[in-house]
Amino acid sequence: MSEHIIEFQNVTKKYPGQIALRDVSFTLPRHKIIGLVGPNGSGKSTLLKLTAGLLHPSNGMVKVNGRKVNRRIAAEVAYLSELDVLYPFYTVEETINFYAGMFADFDEPKAREMLSFMQLDPHKKVKELSKxxxxxxxxxxxxxRRVPLILMDEPLAGLDPLVRDSIIQSLISYLDLSEQTVIITTHEVSEMEPILDMVVAVQNGRIQGMAEVDEIRxxxxxSLVEWMKETLVS
Known part of the structure; x- marks a missing residue:
């Protein structure tokens, strides 16, 4: 097993008229909650999508678990999109059943336990749920999902403080960091700081800094916000 769960080797990603990542090389360790921070358009979401196999590098190589990333990496990676990708006509219960049928690693008892923890009505249709x-x-x-790598793109975006707090609590309660690694992009840095082990600052398609959160303190x-202000060039 590779020492690092994620490895980027001289990765560049170009979109029409834009370079999202510029010759990026880094590794990330296992069994940690790692925050990707930086301004909008810095390349954070592109980093996640390349890791999830949803995008291909224009140059360079991305590895997860020591293997080059391709579409089949979905068996080892759970990806939470910032976009709303749920089927509106399903109930909460049907949504759980759908995912259980789609992913062999889906832990249905754990999902139902979290439903209770999050106080979600299993009989309610997705289209009837609040944001x-x-x-x-x-x-x-x-x-x-019982996978070694979980990627979350702005899981707290647009949510009120009480919801954000319940989501942070669920991250603490339901992650198994002896088996899993979590990468989170977030703008709610001060709220996420207590649960982050490590932070990676991204700007203009480049890695501007990486540090253990305990070491920053x-x-x-x-604070993490103060470190960011110094690390991200204006």
Whole structure:
């Protein structure tokens, strides 16, 4: 088993008229909650999609678990999109059943336990759920998968503080960091700081800094937000 769960080797990603990532090389360790931070358009979501096999690099190579990423990586990676990808005509219960049928690693008892924890009505249709409850359901669908790598793109975006708090609590309660690694892009840095082990700062398609969150506090005597302000060039 590779020492690192994620490895980028000289990765560039170009879109028409735009370079999203510029010759990026880095590795990320296993069994941690890692935050990807940076301004909009910095390349964070592109990094996640390349790791999930949803995009291909224009140059370079991405590896997960020591193997080059391709479409089949979905068996080892659970990806939470910032977009709303749920079927509106399904009930919550039917959505759980659909995912259980789609992924052999889906832990149905764990999903139902989280439904209770998140106080979601299994008989309610997805289209009847508030934005906050759809956010909760998306989290359940990702955390119920027994995979080594979980990728979450802005899981707290647009949600009110109470919902954000319940989602952060579920991350703490339902992750198995002895088996799993979690990469989260987020703008809610101060709220996420207590659960992050490590942070990667991205800007203009480049990695501007990487650090252990405990080290930022103990060695530099800074909060994560203060470290970001110094690390991300203006």
């Amino acid at each position: 906050g409850n759809r956010g909760r359901l998306k989290i359940i669908l990702v955390l119920a 103990s060695k530099y005597g800074k």
